Amino acid sequence: MKNTEQSLKENLLSSFDDIQVEISDERRLTIDCKKNSVVTVLSSLNNSGYDHLGLISCVDWIKDNALELVYILTAYTEESEKGKMNILVKTKITRDKPELHTVMNIFENAEPYEREVHELYGIHFIGHPRLTPLFLEREYKIPPFRKDFDTRKYVQEVFDPIPFVEDKKGEK
Amino acid sequence: MDRNNFGKWLRSPGKMAQKYSLHALYFCTGCGIIEIPPSITARWDAERFGVIPVATPRQANLFLITGYVSLKTLRFIIRSYEQMPEPKFTVGFGSCPLNGGMYWDSYNTIKHLDKYIPVDGWIAGCMPRPEAVFVAVTHLWTLIDKGMADGYKKYRENYQYYRKNQEKILGKLEWPPLFSKNVKNEEYRTIA
């Protein structure tokens, strides 16, 4: 009797040939794929019932000179066999001039996640209708969540040199 | 009113009216907003001290800055502060506007609020209890009596330095300067 994750793994390996699937824990599946096949993998998972995009996250591996995008999918269901599955779809892209195709055609709620990743890591999403700033108020030279942006040095350079306002009598 | 306060009332009725009706502006700036609803509802009633929340800056007297201040919020704090009519008092709530607090190494928060608008008093804590708000209000009364709660006068006298600091941190400001030249303190009339 195969359980859910093993049957899903065999289905995926038979439909796509350049991905690697790994069962990392009970009810957890990790899929590594190339950046051009992200959209097809996600749409095939959406059609087989995993229709809730939980998170789009990005990890900065500075030693390998790569940015890794992670898409986390779960299922909208009331039964607990399928509802326990968490699927992580990961892909790696280069650090200088990173760009990727958007997944808004499959999941409509991916729009604010992609705006946030664009603003904080500098990744451009092709086909996104509204890539305007979301949280930040100004532009930084290096996108602030990358590992070579030092926040303590930034605070020392920008916030500390502003002087306190002194009165005529010399008090603050 | 008892015999001790009667003499004070005769000498300065304006100060008495100012102290006992501090209307606070309703602006939820940061995480400290969690301890303000308990202090304005029935258990710790703030209205017996004269403090009620009002809707617009034009009707307000007291500005409570509850919690940390980010760069986007600072723009709105300065605009609301400049719209309030004088005399006005500012109180910093929590340890984050004092010196950065727990987010001392964040790239998006202001570390010392004192450099941008004048602040009359601070309340320490993370979060302070609702009773701390009332201790601050009674301390502000003694400062008003002695004439030491004069943040708005300092803003008027040193406006060019405050404006220079605000422009350094926020870039170009969309509103014109509030005072065109430095006004000396004797040249305008205050209440009492």
Add this chain to the structure above:
Amino acid sequence: MRELELYFGPQHLGMVGNFSITLNVEGDRIVKATANPGFLHRGFEKLMEQRTWIQNFPLVCRINVVEPDHMELMYAMAVEKLAGIEVPERAQFIRSIYLELARVGSHLFGLWAYANMLGFDTVANWAMYHRDLILDLFEELTGGRVYHIYIWPGGVRRDFPDGFKEKIINTLHTIGRCVPDYDDTFFNNRVFYKRAKNIGKITHEEAKRMGAVGQVLRATGMKQDIRKIEPYAAYDQVDWGIPARTDGDAYSRIWVVRDEMIESVHMIFKLLDKMPEGEVYNKIPNPFKWNIPGKETYVRCESSRGELGLYLVSNGGDKPWRAHFRTPSYNHGLTILEKALENESIADVGNIMISLYITVPEIDR
């Protein structure tokens, strides 16, 4: 008719939290709404990468100010999964009781905000008073009213003091005796029915497409709750039900909140009966030199607003390499709000925003 652009900005009497919406209106009817977050952005996840594993606990609380307890639980569960630490049985029961008390307190805060918005000041005062009674319990247990750093990797920080079980039961009886008053004054009131029925309506397919979780999803008909699907702590040792409605408007969402509060109170009584004796934490290694092996994990729980998740990556050092919180208010505030506000009148903006149960620090982090 001419189109105007208005700012429902951060300084507004109808806004709880520091958030701004840009409205394009024609007369009294909204044509388009755009959400502007970012007033509370601190760069949380970047700050977490510069502090050690134990130093992050006081920081993680402050992401959601109304209910900080589920954030601590998520971080503790993720660290336990990465490091392989077990939690004793009594600590699981204590965690469940503590989280259900936090849920009742958070729903009472939401009821304060909503009743104030509609003009029911009496009910708002009652709700805040009852929440203060629960915060007194927290103060005796952990030492702080709002931010309690109580859940620890390996259990909880300390055991219940003497006589605490009777105090919980007395407080919950005091609150439970007032439920008929709440029903007569607010929930069965004709004014509330007229103001909230068919306002901010979302169908079931729209909710699934736009990523709704929590009460917003349960008010459209689907009974999904992470505490039943992936049970954590002691939720699989007692039996309880999931309340749901089918209409999908503001009226159903507030009724789901009320039913959940009553269900939580019953659950606390059942958990207090079944709690075993034992110790409350397993020791962790020396926190100053604690290195966790390089793996990644994703854990989920059900906070009072919906499904909360944490993606934690470690590369073998003594600080996290990447931590990313998936908060329930993110999709509600940035995708669903813009859709639910179309063709409504300006007087209902605050109504819809609070009934979608958005907490703004969760969006900005």
